Amino acid sequence: MYVCLCNGITESDVREAGRAGCLTPCQLKSKFRLKQNGCCGRCAKNIHQLVDIAVQGASEPCTAER
Numbered sequence: 001m002y003v004c005l006c007n008g009i010t011e012s013d014v015r016e017a018g019r020a021g022c023l024t025p026c027q028l029k030s031k032f033r034l035k036q037n038g039c040c041g042r043c044a045k046n047i048h049q050l051v052d053i054a055v056q057g058a059s060e061p062c063t064a065e066r
């Protein structure tokens, strides 16, 4: 599911960012360049949801390396 339509960011992208250590609102905004380039900023207003998804991703075991 898309969490940011302007930049085409999915929940999966955010989980992966969480696994890579992006867990704070500032880190996520910076990584995904939210509120830049004339984007609507809707997802940045709901950044706490992205943080929750990233934290979930960080706590999940990584299955890609098996």
Ligand code: FES
Binding pocket: 003, 004, 005, 006, 007, 034, 035, 039, 040, 041, 042, 043, 044
């Ligand atoms: S939905 Fe993310 S910037 Fe518009």
